[in-house]
Amino acid sequence: MLFSVLLIxxxxxxxxxxxxxxxxxxxxxxxxxxxxxxxxxxxxxxLWFGLGGLCAVLVVMAAFLLGASCLGRExxxxxxxxxxxxxxxxxxxxxxxxxxxxxxxxxxxxxxxLLAFWILATLGPGVYTWRFxxxxxxxxxxxxxxxxxxxxxxxxxxxxxxxLSWSLGIFxxxxxxxxxxxxxxxxxxxxxxxLILESRWAADPTKPVVxxxxxxxxxxAAAFPILTRSVFVRFDx
Amino acid sequence: xxxxxxxxxxxxxxxxxxxxxxxxxxxxxxxxxLSLHVPRGTVYGFLGxxxxxxxxxxxxxxxxxxxxxxxARVLELDILSHRREILERTSFVSESKRLYxxxxxxxxxxxxxxxxxxxxxxxAEDCARALEIPMTQQFRKLSxxxxxxxxxxxxxxxxxxxxxxxxxxxxxDPVAIERVLKLFVEQQRGSGRTIFFSSHxxxxxxxxxxxxxxxxxxxxxxxxxxxxxxxxxxxxSATGNSLPAQRTCQVISVTESSGxxxxxxxxxxxxxAAELCGQGARVVGIAPVGLREVFLHLVGKx
Numbered sequence: 001m002l003f004s005v006l007l008i009x010x011x012x013x014x015x016x017x018x019x020x021x022x023x024x025x026x027x028x029x030x031x032x033x034x035x036x037x038x039x040x041x042x043x044x045x046x047l048w049f050g051l052g053g054l055c056a057v058l059v060v061m062a063a064f065l066l067g068a069s070c071l072g073r074e075x076x077x078x079x080x081x082x083x084x085x086x087x088x089x090x091x092x093x094x095x096x097x098x099x100x101x102x103x104x105x106x107x108x109x110x111x112x113x114l115l116a117f118w119i120l121a122t123l124g125p126g127v128y129t130w131r132f133x134x135x136x137x138x139x140x141x142x143x144x145x146x147x148x149x150x151x152x153x154x155x156x157x158x159x160x161x162x163x164l165s166w167s168l169g170i171f172x173x174x175x176x177x178x179x180x181x182x183x184x185x186x187x188x189x190x191x192x193x194x195l196i197l198e199s200r201w202a203a204d205p206t207k208p209v210v211x212x213x214x215x216x217x218x219x220x221a222a223a224f225p226i227l228t229r230s231v232f233v234r235f236d237x
Numbered sequence: 238x239x240x241x242x243x244x245x246x247x248x249x250x251x252x253x254x255x256x257x258x259x260x261x262x263x264x265x266x267x268x269x270x271l272s273l274h275v276p277r278g279t280v281y282g283f284l285g286x287x288x289x290x291x292x293x294x295x296x297x298x299x300x301x302x303x304x305x306x307x308x309a310r311v312l313e314l315d316i317l318s319h320r321r322e323i324l325e326r327t328s329f330v331s332e333s334k335r336l337y338x339x340x341x342x343x344x345x346x347x348x349x350x351x352x353x354x355x356x357x358x359x360x361a362e363d364c365a366r367a368l369e370i371p372m373t374q375q376f377r378k379l380s381x382x383x384x385x386x387x388x389x390x391x392x393x394x395x396x397x398x399x400x401x402x403x404x405x406x407x408x409x410d411p412v413a414i415e416r417v418l419k420l421f422v423e424q425q426r427g428s429g430r431t432i433f434f435s436s437h438x439x440x441x442x443x444x445x446x447x448x449x450x451x452x453x454x455x456x457x458x459x460x461x462x463x464x465x466x467x468x469x470x471x472x473x474s475a476t477g478n479s480l481p482a483q484r485t486c487q488v489i490s491v492t493e494s495s496g497x498x499x500x501x502x503x504x505x506x507x508x509x510a511a512e513l514c515g516q517g518a519r520v521v522g523i524a525p526v527g528l529r530e531v532f533l534h535l536v537g538k539x
Binding site: 077078079081082084085086087088089234236237 | 285296299300301302303320322323324325326327329331333335337338349353369
């Protein structure tokens with residue numbers, strides 16, 4: 001449902017782009033006869049934000065689902081006894097699940113970003129393709145944080161659906177907190193959405209590629225599997 | 238460290254030994270100072286009512302549950318420090334018998350055998366044939382009985398020294414139970430492996446087990462060789478007034494029904510009957526007892 005709404009919004013944005021003009025003096029207006037150059041330029045902009053937004057939404061959704069399912073599903077299906085009586089240390093299962101899911105996430109992000117760049121490049125020059133690794137990095141770190149949080153919650157709560165719900169709740173709460181602190185105290189509180197939105201800067205050479213916030217989120221992304229491991233190796237089945 | 242048990246005139250090496258093993262879940266004590274001894278190369282039946290602590294004990298032995306206190310050794314290895322080595326040499330069939338739904342039996346075998354160096358494809362084939370297991374059907378589409386059989390196959394083919402089976406025959410039809418039990422006996426005789434299994438089917442345990450442990454409310458109330466139980470215990474029935482109602486080291490349990498007192502006694506039932514007669518009782522009979530009577534007297538009281 002959410003995905004359909006996003007697709008429709010993107011399609012409308014994409015189709016209407018060339019016909020909408022914005023001028024700082026006159027404000028928003030409708031251009032009934034755009035030139036071919038205006039059409040291509042507007043579609044590029046629309047595609048850029050649309051595809052970038054879709055990539056970000058897909059990454060976050062995939063990270064939530066992967067995080068909930070990779071160990072949480074063992075609780076749901078009652079297969080944990082089978083898994084944990086295999087002759088491996090419990091930490092092995094955490095790291096294997098983490099590594100496979102992270103690899104899936106990275107592959108998905110890379111394909112999505114490459115596809116976005118390819119579509120944009122076909123519409124004309126001006127896309128800084130040499131920066132696409134930075135865009136992948138931003139999306140990947142954001143996705144890894146969401147994935148790690150969801151996996152951790154699913155293990156702590158021993159249920160994939162509850163883990164997903166709590167993780168989603170924490171995600172939304174941190175967005176609200178960031179917004180509230182920003183609005184009321186005028187202090188910038190870094191949120192994951194900032195990080196994911198920063199990925200669009202990859203097309204803009206004037207913006208920094210790696211920021212302090214990225215490092216902080218990367219540390220958090222690395223901390224979640226360690227926390228998950230410490231819970232997973234101790235609990236009773 | 239070498240662990241052994243002296244019983245009667247024999248010494249047994251132990252596949253499983255526990256000392257004062259205790260597990261608390263919040264206010265509930267699931268296992269209470271359990272001292273269990275499972276001799277190597279035997280079939281050991283672990284009996285108890287629902288919630289007596291059988292499954293928890295098995296899970297502690299496999300490292301699925303951490304004990305609150307006490308010690309346990311499996312195949313002479315400490316369960317806390319050698320979990321992985323124990324799991325390499327032990328196979329387990331859980332009570333729930335849940336495996337991956339989307340896997341076929343063949344895929345489950347392929348998945349599982351990669352973890353075990355002693356995996357025997359021959360045993361897997363023999364089990365599949367003997368138990369008539371559908372190999373290409375997804376686990377989710379199998380009947381409960383067939384799921385149990387797949388779990389048994391995976392446990393048997395692993396080549397483990399110790400099989401821990403939690404109610405392995407639950408959900409099987411009589412023919413399948415017969416085949417599984419036959420497989421048990423063949424496996425145990427052929428390889429000398431130890432089978433430690435829990436069951437509610439006393440007749441099954443009576444047929445295949447050499448040793449029996451009975452657990453009640455987390456405590457081990459009896460651990461004996463089955464033939465010792467048959468030889469040692471007698472049920473003395475008596476009527477009369479003011480008969481002794483308390484247990485002693487000779488009297489294992491006392492029950493009263495419609496004025497008739499039943500004493501489950503060990504050692505010298507004739508002398509105990511004579512003592513009752515001396516107290517004015519009329520002894521109705523002295524009967525040998527089977528596992529069922531012993532179990533019911535020990536855990537079915539009150």
